[in-house]
Amino acid sequence: xxxxxxxxxxxxxxxxxxxxxxxxxxxxxxxxxxxxxxxxxxxxxxxxxxxxxxxxxxxxxxxxxxxxxxxxxxxxxxxxxxxxxxxxxxxxxxxxxxxxxxxxxxxxxxxxxxxxxxxxxxxxxxxxxxxxxxxxxxxxxxxxxxxxxxxxxxxxxxxxxxxxxxxxxxxxxxxxxxxxxxxxxxxxxxxxxxxxxxxxxxxxxxxxxxxxxxxxxxxxxxxxxxxxxxxxxxxxxxxxxxxxxxxxxxxxxxxxxxxxxxxxxxxxxxx
Amino acid sequence: xxxxxxxxxxxxxxxxxxxxxxxxxxxxxxxxxxxxxxxxxxxxxxxxxxxxxxxxxxxxxxxxxxxxxxxxxxxxxxxxxxxxxxxxxxxxxxxxxxxxxxxxxxxxxxxxxxxxxxxxxxxxxxxxxxxxxxxxxxxxxxxxxxxxxxxxxxxxxxxxxxxxxxxxxxxxxxxxxxxxxxxxxxxxxxxxxxxxxxxxxxxxxxxxxxxxxxxxxxxxxxxxxxxxxxxxxxxxxxxxxxxxxxxxxxxxxxxxxxxxxxxxxxxxxxxxxxxxxxxxxxxxxxxxxxxxxxxxxxxxxxxxxxxxxxxxxxxxxx
Numbered sequence: 208x209x210x211x212x213x214x215x216x217x218x219x220x221x222x223x224x225x226x227x228x229x230x231x232x233x234x235x236x237x238x239x240x241x242x243x244x245x246x247x248x249x250x251x252x253x254x255x256x257x258x259x260x261x262x263x264x265x266x267x268x269x270x271x272x273x274x275x276x277x278x279x280x281x282x283x284x285x286x287x288x289x290x291x292x293x294x295x296x297x298x299x300x301x302x303x304x305x306x307x308x309x310x311x312x313x314x315x316x317x318x319x320x321x322x323x324x325x326x327x328x329x330x331x332x333x334x335x336x337x338x339x340x341x342x343x344x345x346x347x348x349x350x351x352x353x354x355x356x357x358x359x360x361x362x363x364x365x366x367x368x369x370x371x372x373x374x375x376x377x378x379x380x381x382x383x384x385x386x387x388x389x390x391x392x393x394x395x396x397x398x399x400x401x402x403x404x405x406x407x408x409x410x411x412x413x414x415x416x417x418x419x420x421x422x423x424x425x426x427x428x429x430x431x432x433x434x435x436x437x438x439x440x441x442x443x444x445x446x447x448x449x450x451x452x453x454x455x456x457x458x459x460x461x462x463x464x465x466x467x468x469x470x471x472x473x474x475x476x477x478x
Numbered sequence: 479x480x481x482x483x484x485x486x487x488x489x490x491x492x493x494x495x496x497x498x499x500x501x502x503x504x505x506x507x508x509x510x511x512x513x514x515x516x517x518x519x520x521x522x523x524x525x526x527x528x529x530x531x532x533x534x535x536x537x538x539x540x541x542x543x544x545x546x547x548x549x550x551x552x553x554x555x556x557x558x559x560x561x562x563x564x565x566x567x568x569x570x571x572x573x574x575x576x577x578x579x580x581x582x583x584x585x586x587x588x589x590x591x592x593x594x595x596x597x598x599x600x601x602x603x604x605x606x607x608x609x610x611x612x613x614x615x616x617x618x619x620x621x622x623x624x625x626x627x628x629x630x631x632x633x634x635x636x637x638x639x640x641x642x643x644x645x646x647x648x649x650x651x652x653x654x655x656x657x658x659x660x661x662x663x664x665x666x667x668x669x670x671x672x673x674x675x676x677x678x679x680x681x682x683x684x685x686x687x688x689x690x691x692x693x694x695x696x697x698x699x700x701x702x703x704x705x706x707x708x709x710x711x712x713x714x715x716x717x718x719x720x721x722x723x724x725x726x727x728x729x730x731x732x733x734x735x736x737x738x739x740x741x742x743x744x745x746x747x748x749x750x751x752x753x754x755x756x757x758x759x760x761x762x763x764x765x766x767x768x769x770x771x772x773x774x775x776x777x778x779x780x781x782x783x784x785x786x787x788x789x790x791x792x793x794x795x796x
Contacts, residue, residue: 227590228558228561228589228590229587229588229589229590233587234587234588237584237587237588240584241573241576241580241584244575244576244580245573245575245576248575248576248611249575311571311573312567312568312571313567313568313571313572313573314571315534315537315539316565316566316567316568316571316627318538318539319537319538319539319560319563319565320557320560320585320588321557321558321560321561321563321588321589321631322557322588323557
């Protein structure tokens with residue numbers, strides 16, 4: 208028993224007798240844990256993400272009998288607002304949050320530790336997923352208690368999985384913004400991006416009401432792709448055929464943008 | 479304990495003809511510096527001289543516009559090169575919501591063989607603060623934590639940027655002791671300061687940087703001799719600026735002249751034997767600060783009065 212522990216710590220890839228440096232998985236876990244702690248210790252930041260979509264649900268969905276009374280429409284509304292919660296949490300937390308972090312003197316210190324950008328970025332993406340789930344919980348509760356929205360257990364599970372996947376491109380976009388801009392510039396940019404994306408993606412008004420030209424634009428947005436996939440997971444209503452390729456395409460593009468922005472960034476900007 | 483594996487001919491830190499610009503400002507202009515294993519090098523210079531910029535290149539935070547920087551022979555921008563590097567975060571930058579123990583665990587988790595958190599906290603007198611959030615620490619406590627974080631990974635080289643700025647005397651002494659102990663164990667230290675006193679207390683070798691250029695790079699003794707000028711104040715009708723041994727001269731009010739020279743005795747002897755008319759002779763040692771300021775201010779503010787001590791002028795800092 209003790210032999211196994213010994214081999215696992217010193218046996219793999221001995222570098223001139225020195226203990227092995229922690230691998231990417233351990234580093235990612237380390238960053239995940241402390242990023243999570245840092246965020247959770249500021250409860251208002253977490254609560255803000257929970258409250259806004261929940262209030263929107265109460266004001267715009269619950270009072271409308273036509274929506275609230277129809278299981279599919281109500282579930283779709285929950286999915287749409289849920290996705291909005293994800294977009295907003297990802298873009299604000301990662302766009303603004305990263306930009307603010309970068310202005311702290313601790314950031315250059317972190318960058319000098321013996322870990323590449325990957326563990327920190329992956330941890331941020333995972334944390335984005337976790338906080339997205341937090342943001343969706345009140346929506347699910349309201350939908351369940353105050354509307355006819357209904358899902359089966361497998362559907363809910365599929366929904367949770369989809370939420371985690373769909374949050375990835377938005378976290379990456381947020382990081383690309385955060386590593387490119389100062390906090391002051393990141394705030395308006397996030398707002399300018401978030402609301403049109405949310406509207407065009409059919410998160411406020413169902414895409415069924417869109418004119419054809421707007422629907423064509425809508426189909427190319429990551430928000431629409433995410434919404435359709437989430438609706439599909441929760442109601443079984445099939446997503447548009449382009450949803451997966453579009454979501455994947457934006458994920459790759461935003462990942463490239465985020466890595467590029469991180470590489471280019473050297474901490475505080477001087478002019 | 480930490481065996482030095484570095485070839486003495488191959489420096490652990492190397493900057494070769496490095497230039498770094500920020501827009502119009504040239505922070506480092508063709509700077510070369512090599513630090514061997516086990517050295518304790520102090521970098522002196524006024525704020526904005528380029529010291530911190532040089533450290534940021536060595537720790538891989540920035541890349542030079544020209545020239546090469548090497549850390550243990552590798553590119554410092556590659557994370558693997560930084561496994562044996564320790565640096566201090568700036569005290570203001572500690573994540574305020576994390577607890578002291580958590581910050582140490584977090585930073586230590588990046589290294590293959592970190593000092594156990596309890597042991598490190600004990601060594602730096604932070605044990606009682608372990609469960610406190612860093613935002614609730616005093617300035618001196620944050621400084622101690624910052625230096626502790628530089629040492630948590632058992633580094634072979636540490637970069638200390640102004641390690642004791644703003645500390646009281648006893649806190650400063652305690653940190654100096656920790657740095658000396660690390661060095662005595664075989665560690666290499668590259669530290670910056672704008673306190674001559676600090677560099678004098680710690681360093682064996684001194685590099686003076688000003689306006690992005692290395693002005694001097696020598697052993698502490700040699701540098702001190704260079705800056706240890708005497709100040710001779712005398713009233714005379716003759717202009718004494720050109721006398722042998724006078725490095726710098728200034729005219730004070732009421733006919734007095736202020737002369738700086740490495741050898742005041744020789745100067746006085748010369749004044750007497752040459753039959754120069756003089757009176758009210760006054761000799762005292764120029765403070766290190768004054769002499770140092772003279773050394774780095776050379777060329778851009780030659781007429782400046784020597785009352786301004788560089789450590790109090792907190793200029794814009796790159």
